[in-house]
Amino acid sequence: MPKPLTIACIGCGGRGLIYLELASKQPKRYQVVAAADPCESRLDRAERYSANPDFRRFRDDTEILAEPQLADVMIIGTQDAQHKEHAIAAMKRGYDLLLEKPIASNPDDIAEVHLLARRLGRRVMVCHVLRYTAFYRKVKSLIDSGELGDIVSLNATEGVEAWHYAHSFVRGHWSVAAKSSPMILAKSCHDLDILRWIVGTKCQSLSSFGGLMHFNQRNKPNGAPARCLSGCPLGDQCIYNADRYLTDKKRWLFISPLPEDSNESDFREWLHNSPWGLCVYQSGNDVVDHQTVNMLFKGGATATFTMTAFEENRHIEIFGTKARLIAGDRIKKGYGCDILVKPHADNKEAVTHCIGQSDGGCATHMGGDASLVDALYDEMRGKDTSAMTSSLEVSVESHRMAFAAEESRLSGQTFHFE
Numbered sequence: 528m529p530k531p532l533t534i535a536c537i538g539c540g541g542r543g544l545i546y547l548e549l550a551s552k553q554p555k556r557y558q559v560v561a562a563a564d565p566c567e568s569r570l571d572r573a574e575r576y577s578a579n580p581d582f583r584r585f586r587d588d589t590e591i592l593a594e595p596q597l598a599d600v601m602i603i604g605t606q607d608a609q610h611k612e613h614a615i616a617a618m619k620r621g622y623d624l625l626l627e628k629p630i631a632s633n634p635d636d637i638a639e640v641h642l643l644a645r646r647l648g649r650r651v652m653v654c655h656v657l658r659y660t661a662f663y664r665k666v667k668s669l670i671d672s673g674e675l676g677d678i679v680s681l682n683a684t685e686g687v688e689a690w691h692y693a694h695s696f697v698r699g700h701w702s703v704a705a706k707s708s709p710m711i712l713a714k715s716c717h718d719l720d721i722l723r724w725i726v727g728t729k730c731q732s733l734s735s736f737g738g739l740m741h742f743n744q745r746n747k748p749n750g751a752p753a754r755c756l757s758g759c760p761l762g763d764q765c766i767y768n769a770d771r772y773l774t775d776k777k778r779w780l781f782i783s784p785l786p787e788d789s790n791e792s793d794f795r796e797w798l799h800n801s802p803w804g805l806c807v808y809q810s811g812n813d814v815v816d817h818q819t820v821n822m823l824f825k826g827g828a829t830a831t832f833t834m835t836a837f838e839e840n841r842h843i844e845i846f847g848t849k850a851r852l853i854a855g856d857r858i859k860k861g862y863g864c865d866i867l868v869k870p871h872a873d874n875k876e877a878v879t880h881c882i883g884q885s886d887g888g889c890a891t892h893m894g895g896d897a898s899l900v901d902a903l904y905d906e907m908r909g910k911d912t913s914a915m916t917s918s919l920e921v922s923v924e925s926h927r928m929a930f931a932a933e934e935s936r937l938s939g940q941t942f943h944f945e
């Protein structure tokens with residue numbers, strides 16, 4: 528039996544803990560040996576998942592990286608603006624990385640991480656979880672099979688969903704671009720990455736439009752206080768009322784650093800003081816709530832992408848010379864299948880494909896987190912690094928598309944890649 532891959536983690540928040548929990552379910556392949564996070568309750572969970580009597584806990588990146596290399600792979604699960612520093616320090620200490628997206632928050636920092644990984648020969652797997660889903664793998668295999676003919680046009684939509692948007696991008700960590708990342712990078716780098724992967728050629732040019740239309744002061748209802756729990760007179764009518772964190776939206780409280788045994792009054796107190804209790808029309812947020820990107824790929828295929836706060840889940844349409852493919856949440860709701868392929872020939876019937884629920888279906892991350900952790904072993908141990916599914920190499924390219932889209936949105940100019 529080959530040796531298990533040993534794993535350590537810097538940043539045991541929502542993402543870090545998901546990966547640690549999934550890895551701990553495969554003890555023959557993975558051993559979680561150490562973790563760092565300033566939050567004790569998160570370290571407790573990491574230690575519980577590890578089930579390793581020699582598990583080591585550290586207060587932060589500096590403490591864990593002051594030690595000699597403790598594991599084969601370091602998960603970088605901290606916030607966007609910290610990735611560059613933590614990735615570089617961990618690579619210098621000898622670790623290969625499972626690096627949360629974005630690789631870093633600006634193109635120069637990404638280039639620095641990329642160059643260092645090359646120079647040191649480190650493997651870096653970027654958490655582009657969608658590439659690992661059964662759903663997108665099936666879409667890609669249908670295209671690669673030639674069933675659709677040449678790909679001419681694509682339309683993709685990412686519906687963030689209104690409450691999720693308000694939670695993460697109005698009140699949450701990704702609400703101010705300068706402190707984290709622009710929306711097109713923070714949320715939609717996955718979608719640009721999938722489009723690039725599916726088309727199979729480089730993006731040549733793109734343009735983008737978008738803005739923050741709804742979650743701003745202009746739409747603040749008269750009389751709404753700065754915080755929902757300060758007796759908002761419109762609380763009963765507002766779907767974003769933070770009081771819902773204590774009723775039907777409790778599952779979103781995972782964001783809080785409070786210990787697991789906290790009670791309702793602890794969470795109420797936390798909502799009184801944290802950004803998650805703010806009125807969504809007065810949160811100081813600036814990232815867009817809707818954006819479109821228009822792309823031209825080498826070879827002539829064109830694609831459009833829409834991110835909106837006001838739709839749920841993902842949807843994609845791919846138009847080829849032999850057939851069209853429609854897939855995602857809308858087709859699921861309408862036809863009960865995940866992917867529908869309709870040949871242009873009149874005498875050919877549409878073919879449907881279902882992705883089993885156990886394979887992740889087509890909602891949220893679509894099983895991508897589990898499949899990514901499944902793939903981690905081979906991606907880190909495989910002989911051929913060019914065969915990695917979401918290596919730094921391929922991820923850098925789709926990150927560049929996201930930065931170009933933001934530049935185009937802000938400048939109003941079409942961006943041409945060299």
Ligand SMILES: NC(=O)c1ccc[n+]([C@@H]2O[C@H](COP(=O)([O-])OP(=O)(O)OC[C@H]3O[C@@H](n4cnc5c(N)ncnc54)[C@H](O)[C@@H]3O)[C@@H](O)[C@H]2O)c1
Nearest residue numbers: 538539540541542543563564587588604605606607627654
């Ligand atoms: N791949 C995906 O689909 C996906 C989805 C959501 C988020 N993300 C990305 O994952 C990253 C983490 O997101 P999250 O939701 O888990 O955030 P989070 O805030 O829940 O987790 C970050 C953790 O880092 C810890 N931390 C802060 N400073 C630290 C330090 N110096 N040393 C060690 N730990 C430190 C925090 O205490 C926290 O527990 C973000 O960059 C985010 O953009 C990726």
